[in-house]
Amino acid sequence: MPADPQLRATGEPEVPLRPPAQVMRLARLGCFFATRLSFMPTLLRRLGRCGARLRYDRWELDEEGYGTAVLSMRVEERTYSLVAFSQPLAAEARSDRVIAEAWDATFVLYDGVPDPGEIDRLAANAPRQEAGRFSPRDLVLSRANKSVRMFEHVVQRLTAGQQPDRDMLRAVGYLMRTTAVYGNGKFGIADRGRIADRPEFTGAFQAEMLAVYLIRCFTTALAEHVARCRAPITAVALHPHLKRYLGVGNSTGLGMAPFLVNHPVLINNWILARETALARVRSLPTAAPEDIAAFGHLLERARAHIAEWHVEDRQQTEANARLSRDLDRLAVQGRPEARLWDELRPWDRLFGWAEAELGPEAQELLFALMLEPHGELVDGLACCMTASEGGQLDPAMSVGALRRLLQTHYDWALAIDFADPEASRVFWYVSAEKLEPRLGDRSAEAGSELEMSIAVARDIRALAAALETGDAQEPLAVFLLRHPQFRHLVRRAQVIAQHPYGEIRDNLIAASMRPIDLLRCKLSFFGAAKFDPKSDRWTRIAMYQGAPLPEELGAPEADTWCLPVLAPDDATAA
Amino acid sequence: MRLSLNEVETYLRRAALGCGVPQGYAEDLGASAAWLCTQGFDGVPVVLAELEAWSAGETGLGRLTAAPTPHLAGDGAKPPAAWHSGPSAADLLRAGLGPLSFEPVVQPLLLLAAFGVYSAAKGPGLLLRWDDGTALCRNGAAYLVAGAWADLEAPLPFIQAACASPREQGRRRALLPVLDEGVSVDQGVWTRVQTLVHLSLVPASETSRATGAGAGLVDAD
Numbered sequence: 001m002p003a004d005p006q007l008r009a010t011g012e013p014e015v016p017l018r019p020p021a022q023v024m025r026l027a028r029l030g031c032f033f034a035t036r037l038s039f040m041p042t043l044l045r046r047l048g049r050c051g052a053r054l055r056y057d058r059w060e061l062d063e064e065g066y067g068t069a070v071l072s073m074r075v076e077e078r079t080y081s082l083v084a085f086s087q088p089l090a091a092e093a094r095s096d097r098v099i100a101e102a103w104d105a106t107f108v109l110y111d112g113v114p115d116p117g118e119i120d121r122l123a124a125n126a127p128r129q130e131a132g133r134f135s136p137r138d139l140v141l142s143r144a145n146k147s148v149r150m151f152e153h154v155v156q157r158l159t160a161g162q163q164p165d166r167d168m169l170r171a172v173g174y175l176m177r178t179t180a181v182y183g184n185g186k187f188g189i190a191d192r193g194r195i196a197d198r199p200e201f202t203g204a205f206q207a208e209m210l211a212v213y214l215i216r217c218f219t220t221a222l223a224e225h226v227a228r229c230r231a232p233i234t235a236v237a238l239h240p241h242l243k244r245y246l247g248v249g250n251s252t253g254l255g256m257a258p259f260l261v262n263h264p265v266l267i268n269n270w271i272l273a274r275e276t277a278l279a280r281v282r283s284l285p286t287a288a289p290e291d292i293a294a295f296g297h298l299l300e301r302a303r304a305h306i307a308e309w310h311v312e313d314r315q316q317t318e319a320n321a322r323l324s325r326d327l328d329r330l331a332v333q334g335r336p337e338a339r340l341w342d343e344l345r346p347w348d349r350l351f352g353w354a355e356a357e358l359g360p361e362a363q364e365l366l367f368a369l370m371l372e373p374h375g376e377l378v379d380g381l382a383c384c385m386t387a388s389e390g391g392q393l394d395p396a397m398s399v400g401a402l403r404r405l406l407q408t409h410y411d412w413a414l415a416i417d418f419a420d421p422e423a424s425r426v427f428w429y430v431s432a433e434k435l436e437p438r439l440g441d442r443s444a445e446a447g448s449e450l451e452m453s454i455a456v457a458r459d460i461r462a463l464a465a466a467l468e469t470g471d472a473q474e475p476l477a478v479f480l481l482r483h484p485q486f487r488h489l490v491r492r493a494q495v496i497a498q499h500p501y502g503e504i505r506d507n508l509i510a511a512s513m514r515p516i517d518l519l520r521c522k523l524s525f526f527g528a529a530k531f532d533p534k535s536d537r538w539t540r541i542a543m544y545q546g547a548p549l550p551e552e553l554g555a556p557e558a559d560t561w562c563l564p565v566l567a568p569d570d571a572t573a574a
Numbered sequence: 575m576r577l578s579l580n581e582v583e584t585y586l587r588r589a590a591l592g593c594g595v596p597q598g599y600a601e602d603l604g605a606s607a608a609w610l611c612t613q614g615f616d617g618v619p620v621v622l623a624e625l626e627a628w629s630a631g632e633t634g635l636g637r638l639t640a641a642p643t644p645h646l647a648g649d650g651a652k653p654p655a656a657w658h659s660g661p662s663a664a665d666l667l668r669a670g671l672g673p674l675s676f677e678p679v680v681q682p683l684l685l686l687a688a689f690g691v692y693s694a695a696k697g698p699g700l701l702l703r704w705d706d707g708t709a710l711c712r713n714g715a716a717y718l719v720a721g722a723w724a725d726l727e728a729p730l731p732f733i734q735a736a737c738a739s740p741r742e743q744g745r746r747r748a749l750l751p752v753l754d755e756g757v758s759v760d761q762g763v764w765t766r767v768q769t770l771v772h773l774s775l776v777p778a779s780e781t782s783r784a785t786g787a788g789a790g791l792v793d794a795d
Contacts, residue, residue: 136578136753136755184580185579185581186580188577188581194753194754389694392694395665395668396670429775430588430776431775431777432772432776433777440776440781445781476665477662477665477669477671478666480598480665481638484596485596487599488596488597488598488601489598490598
């Protein structure tokens with residue numbers, strides 16, 4: 001299997017990578033957890049390495065917390081500023097829907113430190129979000145709404161000189177929820193190409209992740225500010241332990257799902273890096289005692305974290321219950337005194353046992369846990385998780401060669417029976433409302449004639465049928481002149497042959513398809529946690545929960561912050 | 575107004591889809607629009623004119639004729655659409671089936687753009703020849719070998735295409751700093767693009783609203 005040159009340079013692991021046929025299934029992708037290769041921890045490691053420090057350049061908020069703030073951070077050789085606009089929001093206007101038109105706070109990650117004129121420009125546009133226009137100096141656009149219940153509770157407690165209730169912190173985990181984080185040229189902001197060669201933005205979505213990290217800083221500072229205004233004498237600051245536990249929430253829906261289909265090279269590189277990391281750890285001939293100890297500590301934290309992960313969704317509740325039981329078994333199997341640690345390739349043995357004995361959620365969580373103690377072995381792979389181009393069509397390939405290629409890489413698609421109406425029950429389309437991707441029922445809703453090109457399995461079957469009628473020796477350049485409707489599929493199939501982790505091997509228009517699996521996959525790469533599905537089409541998540549605070553970046557203990565737990569016996573008890 | 579390069583590529587791709595251009599060619603056309611803008615051509619109006627001509631039924635799909643040499647012809651009644659002829663010609667050349675000639679297209683700049691896009695990968699440079707001019711695309715850049723760039727802004731009676739030899743040289747066209755400054759587009763032109771984009775969109779319904787992110791919850795929680 002071809003690998004990225006940077007992956008090859010570090011040597012292929014002895015234990016093979018899990019094959020695409022195993023990994024690239026919705027049921028598997030929908031069990032992914034964040035790992036240390038996810039984009040949030042990758043960013044924080046970089047911030048720590050370069051000594052990034054947060055500065056409040058402007059804090060012009062009234063006693064209710066409304067106004068303008070500028071938080072800046074110097075990263076490598078440049079300074080980036082989060083320009084935040086906080087405004088009153090009527091209860092009836094507060095909505096997490098993408099179709100909302102007003103928010104509690106709006107944000108721009110600005111390239112540099114904005115002067116007053118630039119802040120005025122942003123003040124006229126950022127609160128309007130999609131209706132505003134932006135410039136190449138603006139790198140990321142975002143907005144957030146308060147979790148009103150949580151925000152007010154925290155402010156009231158701090159005002160009274162007390163810390164917030166830990167049960168409430170556990171139940172919500174953030175003060176504000178973002179409802180969109182836009183990058184790469186949306187609404188006139190900077191194209192990815194403008195910043196792609198900056199070392200601080202090597203890797204995927206690093207500018208967006210920086211924006212969200214600064215938003216997190218803003219939310220806790222905002223709550224402390226309002227508390228201080230209400231009671232200048234008695235108000236206290238959030239205890240760092242609780243502040244660290246607070247992340248940023250997010251509501252995410254279908255808009256994110258087609259991304260995984262439309263960027264096969266990029267997705268291949270994400271998955272390939274992840275699978276390479278796992279294979280490297282599995283290939284280790286021995287396990288160092290300190291790594292076994294770290295793993296055991298993390299496993300205990302994971303069990304506590306799962307116990308704090310409460311959702312209403314029935315399917316996720318059942319999955320979490322199974323996961324808890326599986327982690328109990330894993331704790332026995334992987335206990336420090338277990339014999340497996342003395343055997344050759346103990347990590348491989350442990351993972352092999354998990355594959356045979358545990359459910360997919362536990363396998364994927366074990367994956368994340370195994371990577372944590374092995375930063376030196378795997379962290380360098382983060383720089384491979386980008387793609388400079390989408391792949392070009394090879395017009396010299398013959399019809400016969402493409403036929404064989406489809407039989408090799410799309411056997412799963414060719415086996416689907418599309419005569420069954422349930423196999424093509426749904427269709428993806430772009431809604432006229434804010435250009436958002438949506439999912440429709442082909443039998444009940446209008447618009448299927450404008451279907452997006454997401455139905456890869458069905459369309460590849462059609463391509464295969466057309467190829468069967470062609471001359472096997474004919475170059476695709478000629479075939480496509482007669483069959484222009486297949487151009488994107490020919491290109492896609494050729495790209496996938498070189499990037500086999502770039503294709504989700506399931507029928508994305510089947511009645512049984514769960515978009516939430518796509519969302520969880522992508523969000524896990526971001527570093528999200530506490531997936532809280534609200535339907536099979538959208539979910540709430542927490543970002544940066546447990547992450548180091550700005551003043552803690554770079555500290556050794558700040559490296560492993562996944563799966564946070566709010567200890568019941570913590571000294572900060574209210 | 576000023577647009578990002580990504581907006582140019584995305585919206586022109588969607589506009590092409592709205593006009594019924596097949597997905598793969600719509601992707602090429604979006605990339606061509608962005609390429610033209612980076613090269614300092616007024617790419618958005620060029621693509622818009624091409625799509626409006628296609629929508630009005632003024633152009634048709636090209637077809638390959640073999641005699642006496644490979645030739646991309648129209649359907650007999652209409653000139654071939656450049657969105658189809660450009661990538662198709664790039665395909666044929668890269669497959670070793672050139673040189674070839676074209677029936678005139680309405681927007682010859684789109685032939686150059688397709689060559690620009692498809693010359694970005696490893697492979698030979700692609701040459702476009704007209705009566706008194708020659709342009710070369712190599713590694714995604716455009717070079718003028720002879721004639722004037724302005725020649726490509728109107729239909730040309732004679733066009734040929736071929737793979738370039740490594741020795742072929744020309745004056746490189748200066749790039750515009752569009753990543754730093756954005757792409758300047760006339761508001762009226764952009765409004766017409768949006769009209770085509772909307773042809774690719776499905777109106778929201780109560781059903782779609784009821785199943786989207788955030789639906790069904792009190793967001794003040």
